[in-house]
Amino acid sequence: MTERKPPGVSFESWVERQIRLAQQRGEFDNLPGAGKPLPQGPKDRLDWFARKLERENVDGSALLPPSLAVAKEIEELPARLSRERSEAGVREIVAHLNERIRQVHRGPQVGPPLRARPVDVEEAVQAWRERRKA
Incomplete structure (x- = not known):
């Protein structure tokens, strides 16, 4: 057990002395991770959160x-539709997206406003057909 800090000795001096004595006794020899760099801490306040999301x-x-999530979905729509195999599937995806767009417009504004209208189903189907021909 470690002795108590004597009165009149600065805390820093006492701690340094305890470390030096432990080194002399070899208590720091062969510790796990010896000779390896210390793990890096988070670069910013949300870095740990980003790593957690990635791990999970x-x-x-x-x-x-919601407004940003739907805007991102609209942006990714052409790529998503290009993976779809049937016209019915394309129509269903666009219908679901349009419903989410309407929900964002009807609901309370959370985040920036959504400046997008529902996607024209027939235009989306026509663009899907053209991409499939190419």
């Missing part, structure tokens, strides 16, 4: 305000 395989867009 959480989609970051699930944390966005």
